[in-house]
Amino acid sequence: MxxxxxxxxxxxxxxxxxxxxxxxxxxxxxxxxxxxxxxxxxxxxxxxxxxxxxxxxxxxxxxxxxxxxxxxxxxxxxxxxxxxxxxxxxxxxxxxxxxxxxxxxxxxxxxxxxxxxxxxxxxxxxxxxxxxxxxxxxxxxxxxxxxxxxxxxxxxxxxxxxxxxxxxxxxxxxxxxxxxxxxxxxxxxxxxxxxxxxxxxxxxxxxxxxxxxxxxxxxxxxxxxxxxxxxxxxxxxxxxxDGFLERASYLAIxxxxxxxxxxxxxxxxxxxxxxxxxxxxxxxxxxxxxxxxxxxxxxxxxxxxxxxxxxxxxxxxxxxxxxxxxxxxxxxxxxxxxxxxxxxxxxxxxxxxxxxxxxxxxxxxxxxxxxxxxxxxxxxxxxxxxxxxxxxxxxxxxxxxxxxxxxxxxxxxxxxxxxxxxxxxxxxxxxxxxxxxxTAASGWMQYGYQESIQYIAHEHEKYQRVVMIMGGLHYLPEIFVLWYSDISPSDWLEEHVLPYHIEIQEHSESIPAITDNTLYVIAPPLEKVPSELSLLKIIHWEDGIGEAIGFYNTE
Structure with a gap:
């Protein structure tokens, strides 16, 4: 041919x-x-x-x-x-x-x-x-x-x-x-x-x-x-x-x-x-x-x-x-x-x-x-x-x-x-x-949640409470807890309780009511760590320089 x-x-x-x-x-x-x-x-x-x-x-x-x-x-x-x-x-x-x-x-x-x-x-x-x-x-x-x-x-x-x-x-x-x-x-x-x-x-x-x-x-x-x-x-x-068009109304000029x-x-x-x-x-x-x-x-x-x-x-x-x-x-x-x-x-x-x-x-x-x-x-x-x-x-x-x-x-x-x-x-x-x-998009893509939940899963038995106070780029932490933890959807639908003793609090300039035997997960990490807290771990952005999420306790 x-x-x-x-x-x-x-x-x-x-x-x-x-x-x-x-x-x-x-x-x-x-x-x-x-x-x-x-x-x-x-x-x-x-x-x-x-x-x-x-x-x-x-x-x-x-x-x-x-x-x-x-x-x-x-x-x-x-x-x-x-x-x-x-x-x-x-x-x-x-x-x-x-x-x-x-x-x-x-x-x-x-x-x-x-x-x-x-x-x-x-x-x-x-x-x-x-x-x-x-x-x-x-x-x-x-x-x-x-x-x-x-x-x-x-x-x-x-x-x-x-x-x-x-x-x-x-x-x-x-x-x-x-x-x-x-x-x-x-x-x-x-x-x-x-x-x-x-x-x-x-x-x-x-x-x-x-x-x-x-x-x-x-x-x-x-x-x-x-x-x-x-x-x-x-x-x-x-x-x-109700609210079906909420997002559309927000975006429409x-x-x-x-x-x-x-x-x-x-x-x-x-x-x-x-x-x-x-x-x-x-x-x-x-x-x-x-x-x-x-x-x-x-x-x-x-x-x-x-x-x-x-x-x-x-x-x-x-x-x-x-x-x-x-x-x-x-x-x-x-x-x-x-x-x-x-x-x-x-x-x-x-x-x-x-x-x-x-x-x-x-x-x-x-x-x-x-x-x-x-x-x-x-x-x-x-x-x-x-x-x-x-x-x-x-x-x-x-x-x-x-x-x-x-x-x-x-x-x-x-x-x-x-x-x-x-x-x-x-x-x-x-x-x-x-x-x-x-690396450039790590903030846009909320980098660090997977690593955070893995760390919490490994360490949570040492604490009575795990408090997540997430702000900045790390919004909506609940859905990441549900996805990256081992909780089954049926357990969530039945109890609506997050695993690993996790509680989610709104981010603010100061940490409310620090308690003992508590693991604090905070984003962005604290610029100045209160005297009652000790820094345990920092998850950095992918560039290895910027700090994304911090872990603290009272020990």
Whole structure:
């Protein structure tokens, strides 16, 4: 078989894509449990609730098989928690087990992306999508944190793929696409706005077919009814669960008292000092939101944010590198040119997806742009870039028709040579992520709780009481005690008593009523140790210098 025909064969492409996905996935899984070495309170909550559902059928508050899990003033949809129940059941009570579903959801997202871009554009762009996604910083990081947002790309990509296949084949795949869209809708709060926007975009892109084909229009009607029925249970929680929208109300710029802390306001406020009209606009009760929303929307597409600095919140990324690598930047430019000169529907669909993705995050005030609330945008940008690079490679390969294979290979090798900056930055990023990121993010990821509970478990029999007084970055200690101790969920539901004689007190400037035969666990450690206490142990941050948690007694 000639090389060109072999390369064109579906078998070769599928096998190559599979090896690329498998290799990159194993690489990400290799340090999943210990990078980052800290473990955030949301991850601990997911882990304990997953264990509780697995063993008792109830969450930590005693609700049987809930659709939404109550957690720290918020409600988390059960998709990720039920998935974690499976991994905890097989792998035990470990950090790795909590993070594994995130990594697997994103492996699934890469597989779905290959099929989606293959259907939309063709094999060149499909294999490029696999290559880009497999090494993107945003996807690598989302694979390493046990947050439900990691499932978003899989559900969105799966929904779009089934919808497009259903439109093309005029069959039940169209109606079935409602299920992954509904799962995306529930998985992360920003999806409640974004999923309807994306579905509306799909309708708009295919409006001409829908007008001409009554059968297709009927199937779309069923899709809408099915999707609406799947979304309807949300109304139960809105009407019956107090505080269900507490977190959303806190973040929304229309209801927050912290509007002046938003990125948009901080950007506009200095300008308003020299522009009286802008100053008046920012003082208007209703219109003040408009310029802030516009600025915050644009911040999501800042080249600096996307490709250079990224999110300053180390819980959601690595601010030294941006969310994407140089090949993605090149691909976005090429894709924009393809959209400008050809205006093919698949290109415009993904471009529209990119443009819609910034809307939900623009309506919040905290940490804008926020990599988590923009994960559907990062995903779409990677797909858009893959189309740009793939279509360009396909075109150059086609221009070589009739020429020798060596000439074509020379062109491909030249292209790879031009990617030297991409591979250089990729090497720097993964070197940093594997060796330095965990240390830099130790505070953001509440490092030290696991070591603290292990120490308490070993020493608690020497004391009548163990008092945890946690402040600073070490908030919500109870959930870490539940996750890292040996308490069973059934015992917790029955007695609601923490193990190891642990009591939790609010952090204050001074320690209330020091008592004998008590182990005090305090974060941050005391700058000045009272004369009644003796320092037993300090848990340092990962850098070995800063002090995270201190242990004291009265001996």
């Amino acid at each position: 000639q090389l060109t025909s072999y390369v064109r064969s579906r078998y070769f492409l599928h096998v190559f894509a599979a090896f690329l996905i498998l290799g990159s996935s194993l690489f990400r899984l290799s340090d999943l449990g210990e990078n980052p070495s800290g473990f955030f309170c949301d991850e601990a909550s997911i882990g304990f609730n997953a264990l509780s559902v697995l063993e008792t059928g109830k969450d930590q508050y005693g609700t049987s098989f809930p659709a939404y899990f109550r957690s720290f003033g918020d409600y988390k949809f059960g998709t990720y928690i039920y998935s974690t129940a499976l991994s905890v059941g097989f792998l035990g009570r470990t950090n790795f087990a909590v993070r594994l579903p995130a990594a697997l959801f994103l492996v699934g997202a890469i597989c779905v992306s290959y099929l989606l871009i293959y259907v939309l554009v063709g094999p060149w762009s499909a294999i490029t999508a696999v290559f880009i996604l497999s090494f993107e910083p945003w996807l690598n990081h989302a694979s390493h944190i046990g947050f439900s947002l990691s499932a978003v790309p899989l559900f969105l990509g799966g929904g779009v793929l089934l919808f497009l296949k259903g439109i093309k084949r005029r069959d039940c795949l169209l109606e079935s696409s409602a299920l992954p869209f509904a799962l995306a809708f529930y998985t992360y709060a920003t999806m409640r706005l974004f999923v309807p926007l994306l579905v509306g975009l799909l309708f708009l892109v295919h409006i001409s077919e829908l007008k001409k084909d009554r059968i297709l229009l009927l199937r779309v009607g069923r899709f809408v009814l099915f999707l609406g029925a799947l979304m309807a249970p949300l109304s139960y929680y809105l009407l019956n669960e 229309f209801s927050t008292p912290y509007l002046d802390h938003s990125a948009g306001y901080q950007y506009l406020e200095p300008l308003s000092q020299v522009q009286p009209w802008l100053q008046e606009l920012l003082r208007h009760d209703q219109l003040k939101f408009l310029p802030i929303i516009v600025i915050q929307y644009l911040l999501h597409y800042s080249p600096s944010y996307l490709f250079i600095s990224g999110n300053p919140n180390l819980r959601f990324g690595t601010p030294l590198f941006g969310n994407h690598l140089p090949l993605t930047a090149i691909g976005v430019v090429l894709a924009l040119l393809w959209c400008l000169f050809q205006r093919k529907r698949p290109h415009l669909l993904i471009f529209g997806w990119v443009l819609l993705a910034g809307i939900p995050g623009a309506l919040t005030w905290e940490d804008v742009p926020h990599a988590g609330r923009f994960i559907m945008g990062s995903y779409a940008i990677s797909l858009f870039a893959a189309i740009g690079v793939g279509e360009t490679l396909r075109t150059f390969w086609a221009l070589g028709e009739g020429r020798s294979v060596l000439v074509r290979l020379f062109c491909v090798l030249t292209f790879l040579l031009l990617l030297t900056p991409h591979f250089a930055k990729m090497k720097r990023y993964y070197s940093y992520y594997r060796t330095e990121y965990s």
